[in-house]
Structures are given as structure tokens and as C-alpha cells.
Amino acid sequence: MLRQVSPGQYDAYEALLRALGDARLWMLLWQGGPGAPDAQYGNMEVGGHGYVPCVTSAQELAVSGWNRAHEVAVGREVAGALFPGRWGLWLNPHAPGGGVGVPWLDLRRICGGLDVLPAGPLRLSEPSLEIPAFYAQLTHGAQYTPAVRSLRRAWVQPAVGAPYLVIGLDLYDGSPPSVEAVQQMMRRSVSAVPEGLPVSTVLMADEYDPVAMWLRANARPFFDRDAQGAPAPAAAPGYGYGYPRAY
Incomplete structure (x- = not known):
């Protein structure tokens, strides 16, 4: 080999x-x-x-x-x-x-997991897909999910495999109840995703993930609770839950 x-x-x-x-x-x-x-x-x-x-x-x-x-x-x-x-x-x-x-x-x-984490080198960019219904559903869901601080997005083209849309999840805490609430939010939102479009998530707090690194440096949030002036929930210990997770 x-x-x-x-x-x-x-x-x-x-x-x-x-x-x-x-x-x-x-x-x-x-x-x-x-x-x-x-x-x-x-x-x-x-x-x-x-x-x-x-x-x-x-x-x-x-x-x-x-x-x-x-x-x-x-x-x-x-x-x-x-x-x-x-x-x-x-x-x-x-x-x-x-x-x-x-x-x-x-x-x-x-x-x-080689089948879970994307194969590099990765080509990352802002998504050019026009899917306002999905983003609107995500924003609506995030407003009623207190664990979510902000949401970002990226289009990822791995060296091997099909390109996909990534949603960057910036959470106030990674406690199991918060994680479960965010997963439910994503499951509800994917009903607005066009058929055949793969969507994954990345935890913004993951300091080792190349997509999260790119999002932190290059992508502005399309949902930002702090910018809206909403009160943040009390922080709890973080327990990251992996990437990417396909819904």
C-alpha cells in the first residue's frame, strides 16, 4: 500500500x-x-x-x-x-x-472513523444553494432551543466522496439534555431539506475539526442569539458529541 x-x-x-x-x-x-x-x-x-x-x-x-x-x-x-x-x-x-x-x-x-470524518484536503466555501425554507426552519427552531448560541454554514467538498452542507452548532453547553434538544431541532428542520442533499453538523467548540476551524475564521452566523440581545442560559460543563452527524 x-x-x-x-x-x-x-x-x-x-x-x-x-x-x-x-x-x-x-x-x-x-x-x-x-x-x-x-x-x-x-x-x-x-x-x-x-x-x-x-x-x-x-x-x-x-x-x-x-x-x-x-x-x-x-x-x-x-x-x-x-x-x-x-x-x-x-x-x-x-x-x-x-x-x-x-x-x-x-x-x-x-x-x-474514516467513513464518518471527511477525507481531506477539503474545499470549503459559503453555500450557494438557495434553500431559504431550510434556513428559516433552522432559525425558528434555534430561537426556541435555548442551548443554541449561533448557527453557521459551509459547503464541504471532500477529496473522496460527495459534497455536503454543514451546519456549525455553537452551543452554550454540551450537557446531554442540551445535546438532545439540539438533535431534535435538527431532526425537525431537515424536513425542509431538498431531497438528495446531504446535511451534517459540526460542533463549533471542536478545536480539532477542520470544518469548525474554517467556520470560526470565515463564516458569519446566520442565527446569533447574542446579537439579538437575548439572555443566555447558565453554562454547564461541555461534553462534545462528535462530527459529522448526518440527519
Whole structure:
């Protein structure tokens, strides 16, 4: 699979990501030993982004020339440890051509589900669809759903798969009752969505989601309770509930 990956070959890259989840990886330790409290992965920088190097087999480890300790771990566990710190994974950097890098956003997809989180690189823009009935229904529902602070929207074109509309949900809190109220609001609103148009949601508080990041930086709310001067409900602890969720 590594040999099949090349720029623009998204299907081959997606197949590699699927295999990585359950694959064994030989992680190179810069210091410490396997399981030691002071164990630390090696690291490298490519294009201004941080990656942790590893090799994909005992044979690759032997030819890599690595003379420090290593540990063997499952790809999904490694991905879960690295992506919160925005570290990617670099496979077989010693190989001819330099190996293959997996950015942290794709490690997040391995953990969250490749069929759930969109395949990058993403093309994001303001929606050009004329669907006023849907937006009106959403705005009406948000007015009567106190957990909703604001709503934003984006048109997402993933590298693999069909484009879809995303609604960004900015909530005062992520408590289970609030989440359930917002989900009910979305279920009521999708009755106004034209047939065949996929709609997903993203939690604006998700600091790792690329769509939420784009929305925060580029999209103005089409519903904003604070701008209307309405009182905000008391905040409760947040418990984000994932992205994207298709209704």
C-alpha cells in the first residue's frame, strides 16, 4: 500500500489509512525504553509540521539503521496519542523517496472513523444553494432551543466522496439534555431539506475539526442569539458529541 500512494491517488491513500488502524507499527524511541515513564518518541519536521517517525515491520527496522530503543504499538492507539498534540505520523522515512507522511487530521480520522470524518484536503466555501425554507426552519427552531448560541454554514467538498452542507452548532453547553434538544431541532428542520442533499453538523467548540476551524475564521452566523440581545442560559460543563452527524 505504501508503494501505491502518490500525490493525487486518494483511493490508495484511503486504503492505507484503513490498514493503519489495525496495523502494528514499530515506534522509534528517542529516549527511554518501551513502557518506561521517560520514554519519548522521535520527531521530525516536514513543511513546518511535526511528525513522529516509525517503521512498518521488523525488517524495515533492521534496514533503517535505528540503533536506539523502539516499541511496537497498534496504529489506532498511536493515532489517538498523537493527534491531540497535532503530531502526524511518518512511515518508513528511511525508504527510497522518503516514506509517507500521515498528517494529524488523518490520524484523527483513523480514531473517529474514516467513513464518518471527511477525507481531506477539503474545499470549503459559503453555500450557494438557495434553500431559504431550510434556513428559516433552522432559525425558528434555534430561537426556541435555548442551548443554541449561533448557527453557521459551509459547503464541504471532500477529496473522496460527495459534497455536503454543514451546519456549525455553537452551543452554550454540551450537557446531554442540551445535546438532545439540539438533535431534535435538527431532526425537525431537515424536513425542509431538498431531497438528495446531504446535511451534517459540526460542533463549533471542536478545536480539532477542520470544518469548525474554517467556520470560526470565515463564516458569519446566520442565527446569533447574542446579537439579538437575548439572555443566555447558565453554562454547564461541555461534553462534545462528535462530527459529522448526518440527519
